[in-house]
Amino acid sequence: MLSAIVFFPLISAGIILVLLRDARQIKVFALAVTVLELALAIAIFVVFRVEDYNVVDNMELVEDVSWIAALDIRYHLGVDGLSVPLVLLTALLGMCAAFASWSVTHRVKEYFVWLLVLQTAVTGVFVSLDAVLFFIFWELELLPMYFLISIWGSGRREYSAMKFIIFTLLGSAFMFVGILALYFSTGTFNLVELQGVEGARLLLPAGAIFAFLFIGFAVKLPVWPVHTWLPDAHTDAPTAVSVMLAGVLLKMGGYGMIRLAVGMFPGRAQEYAWLLAVLAIISVLYGAVVTIRQTDLKRLVAFSSISHMGYVLLGIASVVGAGGVVNAVGLTGAAMQMFTHGTITGLLFLVVGLVYEKAHTRHIPDMGGLASNMPVIAVVFLLAGLASLGLPGTSGFVSELLVFLGTFEVWGWITALAVFAIVLTAGYILWMLQRAFFGPQLPRFAGVGDTTALEAVPMVALVAAIMVVGVYPAVVSDVFALGLEPIVTSLQQGAVP
Amino acid sequence: MTLHDVYLLSPELSLAALGLVVILVDMTFRNKGLLAIVSVVGLAVPIALSLILWSDLGGEPGAQMTGIFGTLAVDKFSLFIKFLVLGVVGLVIMSSVGYVSNIRFFPGEYHGLMLFSASGMMLLAATTDLISIYIALELTSLPLAALAAFQRDSRSTEAGMKFLLLSAMSSAVLLYGMALVYGFTGTTHLDGILERLGQALDPSVPFGSYGLFIGVVMVVAGFGFKISAVPFQMWVPDVYEGAPTPVTAYLSVASKAAGFAVILRVFYVAFGEISLDWSGLFAVLSALSMTVGNLVAIAQRNIKRMLAYSTIAHAGYLLAGVAAIAARVPEGESSIGPSGVLFYLVGYAFTNLAAFFAIIAISNRTGSEMISSFAGMGRRAPLLAIVLAFAMVSLLGIPPTAGFMGKLYVFSAAMKADLAWLVVVGVVNSAVSAYYYLRVVRVMYMTDPEDEERVPVVRVPMVALYLTGLGILALGVFPGPIMNVAEKAAGVLF
Numbered sequence: 008m009l010s011a012i013v014f015f016p017l018i019s020a021g022i023i024l025v026l027l028r029d030a031r032q033i034k035v036f037a038l039a040v041t042v043l044e045l046a047l048a049i050a051i052f053v054v055f056r057v058e059d060y061n062v063v064d065n066m067e068l069v070e071d072v073s074w075i076a077a078l079d080i081r082y083h084l085g086v087d088g089l090s091v092p093l094v095l096l097t098a099l100l101g102m103c104a105a106f107a108s109w110s111v112t113h114r115v116k117e118y119f120v121w122l123l124v125l126q127t128a129v130t131g132v133f134v135s136l137d138a139v140l141f142f143i144f145w146e147l148e149l150l151p152m153y154f155l156i157s158i159w160g161s162g163r164r165e166y167s168a169m170k171f172i173i174f175t176l177l178g179s180a181f182m183f184v185g186i187l188a189l190y191f192s193t194g195t196f197n198l199v200e201l202q203g204v205e206g207a208r209l210l211l212p213a214g215a216i217f218a219f220l221f222i223g224f225a226v227k228l229p230v231w232p233v234h235t236w237l238p239d240a241h242t243d244a245p246t247a248v249s250v251m252l253a254g255v256l257l258k259m260g261g262y263g264m265i266r267l268a269v270g271m272f273p274g275r276a277q278e279y280a281w282l283l284a285v286l287a288i289i290s291v292l293y294g295a296v297v298t299i300r301q302t303d304l305k306r307l308v309a310f311s312s313i314s315h316m317g318y319v320l321l322g323i324a325s326v327v328g329a330g331g332v333v334n335a336v337g338l339t340g341a342a343m344q345m346f347t348h349g350t351i352t353g354l355l356f357l358v359v360g361l362v363y364e365k366a367h368t369r370h371i372p373d374m375g376g377l378a379s380n381m382p383v384i385a386v387v388f389l390l391a392g393l394a395s396l397g398l399p400g401t402s403g404f405v406s407e408l409l410v411f412l413g414t415f416e417v418w419g420w421i422t423a424l425a426v427f428a429i430v431l432t433a434g435y436i437l438w439m440l441q442r443a444f445f446g447p448q449l450p451r452f453a454g455v456g457d458t459t460a461l462e463a464v465p466m467v468a469l470v471a472a473i474m475v476v477g478v479y480p481a482v483v484s485d486v487f488a489l490g491l492e493p494i495v496t497s498l499q500q501g502a503v504p
Numbered sequence: 505m506t507l508h509d510v511y512l513l514s515p516e517l518s519l520a521a522l523g524l525v526v527i528l529v530d531m532t533f534r535n536k537g538l539l540a541i542v543s544v545v546g547l548a549v550p551i552a553l554s555l556i557l558w559s560d561l562g563g564e565p566g567a568q569m570t571g572i573f574g575t576l577a578v579d580k581f582s583l584f585i586k587f588l589v590l591g592v593v594g595l596v597i598m599s600s601v602g603y604v605s606n607i608r609f610f611p612g613e614y615h616g617l618m619l620f621s622a623s624g625m626m627l628l629a630a631t632t633d634l635i636s637i638y639i640a641l642e643l644t645s646l647p648l649a650a651l652a653a654f655q656r657d658s659r660s661t662e663a664g665m666k667f668l669l670l671s672a673m674s675s676a677v678l679l680y681g682m683a684l685v686y687g688f689t690g691t692t693h694l695d696g697i698l699e700r701l702g703q704a705l706d707p708s709v710p711f712g713s714y715g716l717f718i719g720v721v722m723v724v725a726g727f728g729f730k731i732s733a734v735p736f737q738m739w740v741p742d743v744y745e746g747a748p749t750p751v752t753a754y755l756s757v758a759s760k761a762a763g764f765a766v767i768l769r770v771f772y773v774a775f776g777e778i779s780l781d782w783s784g785l786f787a788v789l790s791a792l793s794m795t796v797g798n799l800v801a802i803a804q805r806n807i808k809r810m811l812a813y814s815t816i817a818h819a820g821y822l823l824a825g826v827a828a829i830a831a832r833v834p835e836g837e838s839s840i841g842p843s844g845v846l847f848y849l850v851g852y853a854f855t856n857l858a859a860f861f862a863i864i865a866i867s868n869r870t871g872s873e874m875i876s877s878f879a880g881m882g883r884r885a886p887l888l889a890i891v892l893a894f895a896m897v898s899l900l901g902i903p904p905t906a907g908f909m910g911k912l913y914v915f916s917a918a919m920k921a922d923l924a925w926l927v928v929v930g931v932v933n934s935a936v937s938a939y940y941y942l943r944v945v946r947v948m949y950m951t952d953p954e955d956e957e958r959v960p961v962v963r964v965p966m967v968a969l970y971l972t973g974l975g976i977l978a979l980g981v982f983p984g985p986i987m988n989v990a991e992k993a994a995g996v997l998f
Contacts, residue, residue, distance in 0.1 A: 075909075077843070077987035078916060139912070143903040150902060153942065157950055165946060172938050180931035187919040187927060211924055 008054070009068050009084040012047045012094065013131045016040060016101070020123035023116060030115040034108070037119040041102040044126065048098030055091045056486070064199040065493060066136060074140075080196060083137040088490025089266060089342060090133045092483050093258055096349045097133065099472065100254035101126040103465035104247035107357055110364060111159065111245070118159055125151035125251060132259050138186045138196040138267075142179070145263075148256065149175060152240075152248070160243040167239035174226050174236040182223025182263075185216045189271070198266065203497045205272045217275035220268040227260030230320055231290040234313050241309035246360025249305070253312050254353035258345045261319045265338065265494065269326055273498045280327035284418045287324055288425055290317030295431035299438075304362065304369040307439055308355045311395065314428060315352070318344045321418075321425055322410040326498050329416040333498040335491055337413020342487040343406035347394075347476060351403055354391040354469040358384055361462060362443070365455045371439060376448035381457040385444045387466050392436040394473050397429055402476035409484070509571040512578045515550040515557070515586055516623045516630075522546040523619035530612020540601050540964070543615045547594045550626075554586050565995045574693060575633035584846055584993035585629035585765040592758040592853055593622040598968040599861045600750035602868060614654060618754065621647035625762035629769070634682045634692040637766060638675070641730070644762060645671045648755060652747035663746025670729065670739040678726025684719030685774075694774040701777040711781045720775060720782060724789075727770075730763035733819045734792040744812035749867065752808055753860030756815045757853045764822055764849060768842050771826070772997040779829040786827040787926050793820030794933040801940045807863055807875050810940060814899060815856070817937065822848055824930055825914035828921035830998060839921060842994035844913040847987050851906030854975035855898040861969040862892035869959045875944060880953025887966075888959060889948045891973040896941040898976045901934045906979035913987070 019040040027033045054060055055067055063069040066085030074082040086094060104122060111118050128151065131144030149172055157168035190196050192209040205213040226233045237257075241249050269276040276283075294314030301307035322344060325337025361384055363369050366377060378385035394401035397408075407429070415422045458466070476483055510517065522543065529542050557578050561567040568579040597615060624643030631637050649671065653664025686692050689700040705712030711720055728736035744752045771782060797817030804810035825848060828841030863873070865888050870877045881889040898907035911934065915927045979986060 075984050075987065077840075077984065077991055078913065143908070146902050146908070147904065150897065154949070157946065165950060169939065169942065172942065173935060176935035176938050177932065180935045181928075183915070183931050184919070184924065184927050187916055188924060190916070191920045210919070210922065 008047075008051060009070055009086065009134045012044065012051060012098070013084070013127055013134060015044055015047065016123040016130075017127040020120045020127075023123070024120050027116070030112070033115055033119050037108075037123065038102075038105050040123065041098070041105040041126070045098040045102045048095045051086070052091055052095050055086060061085075066199060069136075071136075074137075078139070079190075079194070080139045081137045083140060083197065084134045085136045085199075086134055088486045088488065088492075090262070090490070092342075092346050092486050093133045093255070093262055094130060096258070096346055097126065097129050097255045099468065100250055100349060100353050103254075103353060103357060103469060104250045106461065106465040107247040107250060107360060108245075109461055111247075113159060117154070121151040121154050122247065122251075125155070129251070129255050129259065133262060136198045138190065138198055138201070140196075141198065142183060142186060145179060145182075145259065148259075152252070152256070155248045156240060156244045159245040159248070161245075162243045163239070164243040167236075167243040170236045171240040174233065178223040178226030178233070180223075181219040185219035185223070188216050188219075202270045202493065203273060205274050213272055214275050214278070217268060217272040217279070220271070221264065224260045224263040224268060225286075228257060228264065228316050228320065229260065229313065230286050230317075231293050231313070234290065234294075237313060238306055238309045241312070241356075242303065242306045246356060246363075249309075249356040249360070250353045253309075253356055254349040257312065257316055258349055261316070261323075261341065261345045264320075264323060265342065265491070269323060269338075269498075270494050273326070273494065273500075276323075277327040277498065280324045280417075283320055284324035284414075284421050287317045287320035288421045290314065290320065291425050291428045292431075295428045295435070299431065299435045301435075302371050304359050304371055304374075304439070304443065305356070307371070307435065308352065308359055311355075311432070311435065312348070312352055314432065315344070315348045315395070318407060318410045318425065319348075321414055321421070325414040325417045327417055328498065333495055334413060335488055335495045336409055337417070338491050338495065339484055339488050340406055340409030340411075340413050342491065343402075343409055343480070343484050346483055346487075347402035347406040347473070350469050350472045350476070351391055351394045351401075354387070354466065354473070355395065357465055357469070358388045358391060361458060362388075366452055371442050374443040374449075375446045376444070377452060377455070378444040379448050380452050380455040383458050383463070387470060388444065389440060390470060390473070392440050394477070396432045396436050400474075400477050402473045402480070405477060405480040405484070505572065509576070512557070512569055512571040512576055514553045515590075516626050518553055519547075519550045519590075519619055519623040519626065522549065523616040523623070526619065527612045527616040530610075530616075536611045537601075539611055539615050540597055543597045543619065544594050547590055551587070551590050554583055554590070558583050565992065566998075568996065570632070572636075575636045576630055577632045578630060579996040580993040581765070581769070581996040582626075582630035584989065585761060586626045588761050588850060588853060589622050589625045589629075589758050592754065592761070592857065593618060595857055595861075595968045595972060596750050596754045596758075599753070599857070599864055599965045600748075601964040602962040603748065603750055603864055603965075610654075614651070617647040617651050621651070621754075622758065625758055628762045629765035632694045632769070632773070634686065634694075634770075637770070638679060638682065641675065641678070641766070644759060645675070648751070648759060651751045652743055652755070654751065655748050659746035660748065661746075663743045666739050667743045667747075674726050674729030674736065677722050677729075681719045681722025681724075681726055684715055684722065688713060688716045688719060694770060697774040698776055701775070705777060711778050716778075720778070721785070723770065724782065724785060727763060727767050728789065731760055731767065731819050731822070732816050733789050733823060734796045734816060737793070737796070737816045737819075740816060741809050741812040744815070745806060745809045745873075749808065749860060749864045749873075752811075753857055753864075756811065756860070757856050760815070760819065761849045761853065764826070764845055767826060768845060768994075768997060772829075772842060779831050783827045783829045783832065783921075786823050787923055790820045790823035790827055791926060791929045793817065793823060794930060795820070798933050798937045798940075801937070804940070805875055806873050807878070807944065808873050810875065810944075811856070811859065814937070814941075817933065818852055818899070820933070821911060821914055821930060822852075824918045824923070824926050827923060827926065828914075828917035832921035832923070837920070838998065839917065840913070840991075841917040841921065842997050843987070843990040844910075844917040846990035846993055847913050847983070848910035850986055850990070851898070851910035851976070851979050851983075854972045854979065855895050855905070855907050858891050858969060858972035858976060859895035859899070861965060861972060862888045862895065865961060865965060865969070866892075866959055875947055876951075877954075878944065878947050879951040880948070880956075881959070882949040884953050884957065885959035885961070888961070888969070891969055893945045893948060894973060894976060896944050898980070900938050900941040904977065904980040906976045906983070909980055909983040913983075
């Protein structure tokens with residue numbers, strides 16, 4: 008079942024490449040594929056919740072066959088509570104991205120092929136339980152992104168695409184060293200067996216391997232000071248790719264950080280938690296302050312991502328515990344923040360793309376009064392913006408609350424600063440909304456219309472996801488908590504009294 | 505020479521005979537198209553003979569048949585290289601079908617020289633004596649020098665001359681090194697050297713003795729020229745750029761494979777006793793080659809020159825596998841360095857040949873080898889462009905390609921041999937190389953072409969192109985079988 012969800016988009020991409028010619032046909036086919044993929048993801052989520060199917064070592068839906076015997080590399084897939092919501096998120100945003108790509112007219116065939124390959128790669132990252140397989144999917148995602156940004160992007164797209172590639176490759180280079188060092192210390196690439204491996208005799212000092220893994224994931228998350236690729240890549244990428252990039256690709260970093268870096272080296276994570284907390288608060292504040300200064304709508308949303316992903320790292324920094332107790336709240340908050348940021352920022356990029364398509368500008372000072380031209384888009388934008396600043400009743404509130412609850416006891420002052428960043432967030436979101444959508448109606452936007460039915464589909468889907476999780480967060484947070492249980496247990500042994 | 509020796513030597517002998525037949529065909533028949541057909545079809549004979557030898561060896565690990573006074577060893581290691589060289593020479597001849605018609609003189613000799621050189625490479629992998637190694641090396645190099653100058657224009661002539669002079673110089677250095685090793689051990693036979701070294705080493709001195717030290721370093725320098733490792737790489741860019749492109753392809757793949765084969769054999773067998781000393785030497789050369797190759801490649805505008813520097817970088821990755829010796833590996837486990845090198849050579853052969861074949865086809869039409877002249881090839885020659893792009897991705901080492909699996913294998917070997925620093929240098933270098941490999945992809949797919957005319961394709965070279973392209977993918981997805989064979993082949997060295 009997991010193989011199906013991983014390779015279905017890839018096979019479909021092959022079908023598009025070989026069999027389909029007509030642009031409209033390709034679009035309809037790709038839409039159908041992503042909708043089916045979402046159905047498959049929901050099915051996996053449900054099966055995971057109600058039944059124990061093929062359970063091995065806490066992992067469900069496991070598939071495990073030997074792949075490359077000479078190096079002990081296995082084709083090993085499985086999901087637990089940590090990965091299953093992210094698989095769902097990938098499928099959801101994959102569908103939204105396909106819908107958002109309806110207006111693509113340039114080299115349509117290649118575009119959808121790469122978009123589907125990208126989905127395979129990202130899904131593969133979340134379900135791989137073999138370190139090399141994980142790494143292969145991790146790297147596989149680079150090529151589609153490179154092409155999608157540099158062919159269908161805007162602005163300095165080739166520069167941005169290359170920057171994205173080099174940053175990620177450098178980060179993953181260190182991760183690769185870490186993975187190899189682990190393999191030759193323990194003789195296994197199995198991510199489940201490697202949990203809590205730091206006690207074993209390792210080829211390199213445990214702190215070094217932890218640092219290697221952390222650097223690889225920090226580039227992806229991204230964490231200040233290795234975040235500089237993100238604003239460029241986001242701003243120059245086409246809408247659908249920004250949705251995927253912000254929505255799920257950044258989550259690969261958070262996921263890897265929790266499953267590999269913290270899961271394998273709980274003690275080292277606790278030792279360096281102060282550093283994580285400092286980096287997190289810098290990312291949060293720096294991201295927020297820089298966001299306020301942005302005049303490009305898309306760049307603004309991009310920078311806000313840096314700030315929001317800082318909360319993920321902050322949640323992870325709570326692993327050190329307080330008073331001898333590590334509670335699961337902070338980590339669950341980090342995981343929740345990944346999920347909710349995926350839906351919220353995905354939605355923000357989606358509406359930014361629509362605004363640009365219709366008003367032909369992203370320059371905020373040039374805008375104004377757009378709400379009367381495009382009421383639906385304005386309302387959705389407002390909703391997404393409010394969710395982004397953490398309004399109660401939206402999913403953004405839940406995840407940020409969890410992060411703060413989890414970290415306040417541990418990092419009191421830092422958390423207080425992070426809470427302050429919410430004010431900044433409110434500032435830039437509301438100010439941006441006010442400048443772009445309200446105020447007097449401008450004559451040059453006279454002919455600008457509202458959303459079409461087709462464009463509304465992904466918006467409705469994402470708004471629904473935001474509201475459902477906002478009102479009843481347990482639907483996702485319980486699953487995350489379940490998946491994080493073993494990690495929290497192992498952290499408990501090293502908790503600071 | 506007994507009949508058994510002839511049997512052991514039969515692949516090389518039949519290949520040399522094939523070279524003569526091709527030259528005779530050239531003199532007898534007017535139709536020059538026959539030459540490539542005879543060469544490629546004729547390769548079936550040495551391949552069949554090698555297969556017979558392989559099956560004759562049986563399943564025993566380390567099985568070996570020796571002949572010609574113990575200087576020739578037929579084992580799975582040498583046969584592995586033979587298959588590789590034969591495959592490469594066949595593909596290169598197929599790819600040069602359109603290209604040779606541009607060369608006005610001596611098409612027969614072109615094929616003949618290529619086959620002679622290949623027989624030298626095959627011999628190189630199979631000899632176990634310093635003197636016969638030297639002879640095989642010359643048999644490899646002299647035809648290559650002639651081939652490099654085959655175009656007879658100023659650049660090609662310069663390439664041939666440079667190759668001839670520098671390979672003569674490196675041979676001299678190598679010979680001097682061999683003489684010193686002989687002076688120290690009193691034998692030229694590899695097993696004999698190992699035996700003598702076991703008795704007469706002074707552990708307080710690097711390499712056990714200063715004389716031997718100088719000798720081994722000179723041997724390293726001599727071989728370093730052949731595999732284009734830094735700091736013995738200066739001939740590479742000019743020769744690669746000036747030589748006819750199929751010859752460059754051949755040079756970059758086959759002669760490199762043969763060079764690594766002989767390095768593995770000499771150092772793992774003869775100098776096994778002092779492996780800890782030379783392993784450090786190779787690790788440093790490896791780091792230097794990767795770094796220099798990659799950094800200089802970034803600045804190149806000519807695609808053949810860029811691939812020349814890229815081949816230097818890849819020599820560096822391969823040397824990481826050579827440095828991963830058994831003595832560094834934890835007790836009770838074996839080194840996977842040599843098998844990693846062998847696998848990498850196969851993957852690199854497919855990848856580099858695919859790249860060069862696409863370049864041959866494209867630059868035949870455009871008449872230029874500048875990277876900028878590949879603009880818009882994604883539209884003008886979709887199939888060629890896709891294979892060239894895939895080859896670039898494989899050279900860069902992103903899955904699902906042979907290049908990724910090769911790097912995974914050699915870096916694993918280095919990590920297992922406690923060379924973590926070298927792995928870090930290697931992976932950072934791979935990341936840097938994205939800049940220049942992806943530039944080719946970018947130019948092909950994101951820049952508008954000068955004219956829209958389709959690039960014509962010739963059928964036979966296209967078959968070679970597809971084979972190599974599929975090879976990259978197959979090794980990237982299912983590397984298992986070749987890795988197993990490489991493991992068996994490398995087992996001979998321990």
